Amino acid sequence: DSGVTQTPKHLITATGQRVTLRCSPRSGDLSVYWYQQSLDQGLQFLIQYYNGEERAKGNILERFSAQQFPDLHSELNLSSLELGDSALYFCASSVYQGSTDTQYFGPGTRLTVL
Amino acid sequence: AQSVAQPEDQVNVAEGNPLTVKCTYSVSGNPYLFWYVQYPNRGLQFLLKYITGDNLVKGSYGFEAEFNKSQTSFHLKKPSALVSDSALYFCAVRAASGGSYIPTFGRGTSLIVHP
Numbered sequence: 001d002s003g004v005t006q007t008p009k010h011l012i013t014a015t016g017q018r019v020t021l022r023c024s025p026r027s028g029d030l031s032v033y034w035y036q037q038s039l040d041q042g043l044q045f046l047i048q049y050y051n052g053e054e055r056a057k058g059n060i061l062e063r064f065s066a067q068q069f070p071d072l073h074s075e076l077n078l079s080s081l082e083l084g085d086s087a088l089y090f091c092a093s094s095v096y097q098g099s100t101d102t103q104y105f106g107p108g109t110r111l112t113v114l
Numbered sequence: 115a116q117s118v119a120q121p122e123d124q125v126n127v128a129e130g131n132p133l134t135v136k137c138t139y140s141v142s143g144n145p146y147l148f149w150y151v152q153y154p155n156r157g158l159q160f161l162l163k164y165i166t167g168d169n170l171v172k173g174s175y176g177f178e179a180e181f182n183k184s185q186t187s188f189h190l191k192k193p194s195a196l197v198s199d200s201a202l203y204f205c206a207v208r209a210a211s212g213g214s215y216i217p218t219f220g221r222g223t224s225l226i227v228h229p
Contacts, residue, residue, distance in 0.1 A: 105159070
């Protein structure tokens, strides 16, 4: 168990809908990272927050947004969902945001868009 | 730009035999290198990392990896494979300086250990 929690574990929804994925980092970790894992794209970095502020953006669609709250938990919002958004979404956390920091991953949320 | 290549989609090895999962990288300057393992329906678990110092890094579950700067490689090894080692293995790289501190992950290598 990495100490990173994600809810829900599974989510099934329809195209056009909006969902929110939640992540609680390890105790003491200030950085939260979101990743999307799909068979064809592999593990893709979406966005990173550090102590409540956005610090890095990757291949995140405009339909997706995230935030990190004062208690350091984070939410990833996915809207106008398309079939191609079906994937595993992982959250990871690290103590700081340095290059040497180890990221600890949550168990993921499996999103299925029908 | 930084990148990672895991040239084998799948590696098959018999239990008790040594295993190697290959990783090569491209980064400006010195690299920080990581290996993660993903078991079915689970998140990625950290195995080991190379930051500086000894080129042979020892990690969890008996795994080790050798950093080779001239060959820009960081292959994962284990002297004696277990069936329970069967999983998806990811290599990741970050630039030590001047680049993104967000790691770039390889596409993963599926390790299958046969009884």
